[in-house]
Amino acid sequence: MITRALFLFVLSALAVQAEVTSERLLGARQEPQNWLTYSGDYNGQRHSPLSAITPENAKNLELQWVFQARSLEKFEATPLVVDGIMYTVQAPNDIVAIDAVTGRVFWIYQYRPSPAARPCCGRVNRGVAILGDTLYMATIDAHLIAIDTKNGGLIWNIPVASPEAGYALTVSPLVIKDKVVVGTAGGEYGIRGFIAAYDAKTGKEAWRFYTIPGPGEPGHETWPADSDAWKHGGASIWTTGSYDPETNLTYWGIGNPGPDWNGDVRLGDNLYSDSVVALDADTGKLKWHYQFTPHDDFDYDSTQVPVLADMEWKGRMRKVMMFANRNGFFYVLDRTNGQFLLGKPFVEVTWASGIDETGRPVKIAGTAPTRDGVLVYPGVQGGTNWYSPSYSPRTGLFYIPTWANYSTVFIKTPVKYEEGKSFTGGMPRSTVPSLRAAQVNNRKEEEGYGAVRAVDPKTGERKWEFKMSDVTDGGILTTASDVLFSGGRDGYFFALDARTGALLWKANVGGPIASGPMTFAVDGRQYVSVSAGSALFTYAVRK
Amino acid sequence: MWRKLFVLVLAHGFALGSLLAQHSYTPADVEDGGRLFRTNCTNCHGPNGDAIPTIDLGRGRFRQVYSDTDLVRIIRNGIPGTPMPANNFDEFRATTIVAYLRSMAADEARPGALAGDATRGKALFAGKGECFTCHRVKGTGSRSGPDLTEIGAMRRGTELERAMLDPDAEVLAGNRAFRAVATDGTEIIGTLLNQDAFSVQLLDSKDRLRYLQKSDLREQGYVAKSPMPAYRDKFNAQELADVVSYLSNLKGLDLP
Structure with a gap:
């Protein structure tokens, strides 16, 4: 009897290790025990229907296991979990398959990037995508590779762009139907950015959308005429987009124009830098765009996750996109046509006085970088950055990983393009370390601090704030039981009440969190995972 | 298209050229150059630029007379056959380092600067200055202020003097x-x-x-103000120079 029951249990456990079809990706939230895409669902909400961890029992969360990465790089990947198996990336580009309950490693696929790889800001990776029995990873030497989920075997490996010219891939790919979509980083090296889709079976390129229009294309006129500026204008991609199956549009946030801090060589609005673009998922054709920061002088990449929701807006239901931008403004757009609905600052902003009714920022004169430097809020890392926000349909609040009180003196320097060389045209100066967290923090609050800020998307008003001491590179996860998980450079992973911001639980993880938390369940038990420092931690409520 | 690019490059060339030719360095040039110098150069040259025999960058003494353009080239390309390496600075950044070196030399050569006596300075530090009340040197003194055992390897004399005269000006x-x-x-x-x-x-x-x-x-x-008292009235100019000389010679523990 026992043997038979055990046999049936094992059989059922094995039976659910089914292929991840594109239909399963579309219905990702119908299987809340799994985490199938970078943000947990195509809508980018990083909100889980799981509810076993509650505001009442969160205090009983305890560590289940730790995976120590053999890497001193920042651990920025969000893991996927599929039917009890976790897949993550040990920086720069090793894929690891882990038993999600025990932390035991099944296999590690080790990738050795070309020495030509030169990512600007760390040899990092933000995670894998899955379709069928195949994992997809973008690499820092600008390749896209396909790996067998069962044994880590290589299926295909294709070059996407030239690492010698400064192209790198750090983004977690997005699988839509039978295609794998990625974009290229390299905005500090004078690249011409693009988003491209590849056939999931073969790796053959299906479509490509250049984020800087070429001659004769709409938008090319926003770059200087008779100049090569557009060829080296950056507009990179390094954070995963979202997808709306109803409109068949995929939305991607686009990075800064290059050179970053010297706009003299690229007069004009510089489309589609600092924009969100809506592309037909089958063809890559542009449906609409919205530019957050025309002619950016501050490196305000718009590489944030576009968050999609349907909500009542001034008396009628609308399909909206919420976007907390590095430039310090929180936006709501109509995602069917890009119409601007709302734009309110969520941190102190001194480069623009607001957004006009057409959706264009009203720039404040005298804030562009100069040789002697100009102090601007938010600073060069922005009011927020690539760290995943979260939207909870239950609370109706949008949660932003925030750098508050944070400024930079922007200094402009001469610049000329040389292939593969840094192409930034400036030296930003700030009291807060930009990329690498310091191990100690003795700054004053007025010099910059991190926070989780909860914003009502219908008004842009802040509902509550949870203050950290140091700034944060940690994403945010919310759940259907109104628990919010996040962390930051302070080195704590914590749970808050998503309704009030009250602290429910915290754990010292001994290193900065520079990734988005995710949650999953196995055999009905809910777990929550986050990477911090160079390790991955998984927690569950004490049995 | 090419004509525009040529004009652009030429304009940048002129901008740098005129910066060098006229020595029209701004305070920002000097500040940026100082930051690059402290990060990249002091390991070998020391904070005063005098750690390598026969070279004293802080006083403008090189192995031979160099123009600013020569120095920019050396900073970028190194000197073959010597430990001076090539560096990954663009021309503008290298120029700011030259701006800083020239500013150091101008500081050191300022009229009325007194030569200090490190031995007298050591006695003043321990006695009249009561510096051990807060500071520690090679295992002696209090830990409530910064440990000064290596301060001479980190700070220039003019910076130390400024810190003693106006301690609130910069507190790390x-x-x-x-x-x-x-x-x-x-x-x-x-x-x-x-x-x-x-x-x-x-x-x-x-x-x-x-x-x-x-x-x-x-x-x-x-606490809003630095706990360090200003020594403007406590030390006369010669005593100040003596203490600065003592501190400048503090370059770490005397290891066997």
Whole structure:
């Protein structure tokens, strides 16, 4: 009897290790025990229907296991979990398959990037995508590779762009139907950015959308005429987009124009830098765009996750996109046509006085970088950055990983393009370390601090704030039981009440969190995972 | 298209060329160059630029006479056959380092600068200045202020003099005094070593490493002014020069 029951249990456990079809990706939230895409669902909400961890029992969360990465790089990947198996990336580009309950490693696929790889800001990776029995990873030497989920075997490996010219891939790919979509980083090296889709079976390129229009294309006129500026204008991609199956549009946030801090060589609005673009998922054709920061002088990449929701807006239901931008403004757009609905600052902003009714920022004169430097809020890392926000349909609040009180003196320097060389045209100066967290923090609050800020998307008003001491590179996860998980450079992973911001639980993880938390369940038990420092931690409520 | 690019490159070339030709360095050039110098050059050249025999960058003494353009080239390309390496600076950044070197030399050559006597300075540091009350040197003195055992390897003489005359002008984040008051009224003063959302870590005035929960504190915050007194009235110019000379010679422990 026992043997038979055990046999049936094992059989059922094995039976659910089914292929991840594109239909399963579309219905990702119908299987809340799994985490199938970078943000947990195509809508980018990083909100889980799981509810076993509650505001009442969160205090009983305890560590289940730790995976120590053999890497001193920042651990920025969000893991996927599929039917009890976790897949993550040990920086720069090793894929690891882990038993999600025990932390035991099944296999590690080790990738050795070309020495030509030169990512600007760390040899990092933000995670894998899955379709069928195949994992997809973008690499820092600008390749896209396909790996067998069962044994880590290589299926295909294709070059996407030239690492010698400064192209790198750090983004977690997005699988839509039978295609794998990625974009290229390299905005500090004078690249011409693009988003491209590849056939999931073969790796053959299906479509490509250049984020800087070429001659004769709409938008090319926003770059200087008779100049090569557009060829080296950056507009990179390094954070995963979202997808709306109803409109068949995929939305991607686009990075800064290059050179970053010297706009003299690229007069004009510089489309589609600092924009969100809506592309037909089958063809890559542009449906609409919205530019957050025309002619950016501050490196305000718009590489944030576009968050999609349907909500009542001034008396009628609308399909909206919420976007907390590095430039310090929180936006709501109509995602069917890009119409601007709302734009309110969520941190102190001194480069623009607001957004006009057409959706264009009203720039404040005298804030562009100069040789002697100009102090601007938010600073060069922005009011927020690539760290995943979260939207909870239950609370109706949008949660932003925030750098508050944070400024930079922007200094402009001469610049000329040389292939593969840094192409930034400036030296930003700030009291807060930009990329690498310091191990100690003795700054004053007025010099910059991190926070989780909860914003009502219908008004842009802040509902509550949870203050950290140091700034944060940690994403945010919310759940259907109104628990919010996040962390930051302070080195704590914590749970808050998503309704009030009250602290429910915290754990010292001994290193900065520079990734988005995710949650999953196995055999009905809910777990929550986050990477911090160079390790991955998984927690569950004490049995 | 090419004509425009040519004009652009030429304009940048002129901008740099005129910066060099006229020595029209701005305070920002000097500041940026100083930051690059301290990060990239002091390991070999020392903070005063005099750590390599026969070279004294801080006083404009090189192995031969160099123009600013020569120095930019050397900073970028190195000197073959010597330990001076090539560096990955663009021309503009290399130029700011030259701006800093020229400014150091101008500082050192300022009229009326007195030569200091390190031996007399050491006696003044221990005696009249009462510096050990707060500072520590090679295992002697208090830990409530910065340990000065290696200060000569980190700071130039003019910077040390400025710190003694006007201690509030620049206090590094790691040297700020911090005051906390517990809910029972106990006052704790010390140096803030680290902090997070829930706690602070201090070295208190009794040399104890303290972990304090913020929830146990009634008040907490940095002390607005530096605890270091200004020595403008306490030392005359010669005494000041002597103490600066002593501090400039503090370059770490005397290891066997």
